[in-house]
Amino acid sequence: MANPNEQSTDTTMRHISYDRFGDRDVLKVTHSDIPQPEAGQVLIRVHGAGLNPIDWKTRKGLGFAARQIENSLPWTPGYDVAGEVVAVAEDVTTLTPGDRVMGMIGFPAGGGGYAEYAVAGADELAIVPEELDLMVAGALPLAALTAWQALFEVAKLESGQKILIHAGAGGVGHFAVQFALERGAHVVATASASNRDFLAELGVHEVIDYRTTDVAEECYGLDVVLDLVGGEAGKRSLHTLGEQGVLVTIPTVTADEIISAAEEMGLRAHGMTVRPDVFHLDEIAELIEDGDVRVHIDQSFPLEKVADAHELLEGGHVRGKLVLDCR
Incomplete structure (x- = not known):
């Protein structure tokens, strides 16, 4: 053998x-x-x-x-x-x-x-x-495209908006916080205490320790939530949205229940599945080339x-x- x-x-x-x-x-x-x-x-x-x-x-x-x-x-x-x-x-x-x-x-x-x-x-x-x-x-590719498509195609994030990104230090999360900052958004991210400095270095405005703090008590009136955790964390985050806000949830297993909970509250939530897109990849490559994303x-x-x-x-x-x- x-x-x-x-x-x-x-x-x-x-x-x-x-x-x-x-x-x-x-x-x-x-x-x-x-x-x-x-x-x-x-x-x-x-x-x-x-x-x-x-x-x-x-x-x-x-x-x-x-x-x-x-x-x-x-x-x-x-x-x-x-x-x-x-x-x-x-x-x-x-x-x-x-x-x-x-x-x-x-x-x-x-x-x-x-x-x-x-x-x-x-x-x-x-x-x-x-x-x-x-x-x-x-x-x-996959993580960066997930972040890009969730923020700009589904949530339609714009400059000046306020966004909460769950698991901001993770694979998709660390791209999402950088893309949102580059677009001119005010970025709040959840992470463990050990990742606070890492996210601060990326430029995140506020880091919430999800182990000790309830996001629904810290955040309100948000324009966008990017939920990379799913389940109860996703549902709890609905309480942070403004009336016109939108939540995008990535884990497919709990997407349906989060979307249903949003509908009951009169709010918008969407699931999504990433797709290959070489044009988006080219745009991301340009941001890396310019030193805006790592x-x-x-x-x-x-x-x-x-x-x-x-x-x-x-x-x-x-x-x-x-x-x-x-x-």
Whole structure:
């Protein structure tokens, strides 16, 4: 049997796969042939693959992505990648070998990011700014797009508005606070006391310790709430909204009950599912290039330590992002 820690040969690669839903022990290092790009695709030598909560939920068989893949296991997880283009299909004219790219790939049924090489649609990829390390860039797409779409497409956040962002120090949260600040909003975020300084460095105006303080007693008349926690925290936050305010809740499991509670109170609440959008990614890349937004990596892990990464991810207290180092 191949040693999972061995480097791949020229024609094979290492990747993570699972052949059934379950706990972290279903994640295996596998050797397979390097895939070849088909029409419209490019092959990427992956440097960094971001980890997201949807990864462990899908691995456990939970949520809509799991329904999409349940009949096509074994499957390689991972929707976030950044790396270098090594080959392109004949019909691809927008990218060439050597380009530094990032993207949210294969969503929701394709995946494939937890790997040394991945194929992606050329239209899923944005160019990575020179200032941004490729491994760090791998942690960006899904979380940053979630924050961007929630704030600007669903909530329609504008300059001068007041917003509460739950879990402001997390993966989506630390992007959301930076985007909202850049747009000129007054930003309040919930976090644990240990993340107060981190959020203050990002420029957050007020940090509320969710362990000791009830947001409904601290905040009122808000224009927007971005709920990245769900459940009771989401429902409680409805009390902070002004009459014209809107709450956007990201966890799909509790979205319906929060929306129903809002309707009963005569308020607006929406759920949302992120989608790939290379134009938004380009805008985000520009903010990084200008120094207005940064990507915070809490920890990186080699492929063979993917179970440790999932354990940390499931714990729910990551500051910024986790990433697999696939180099």
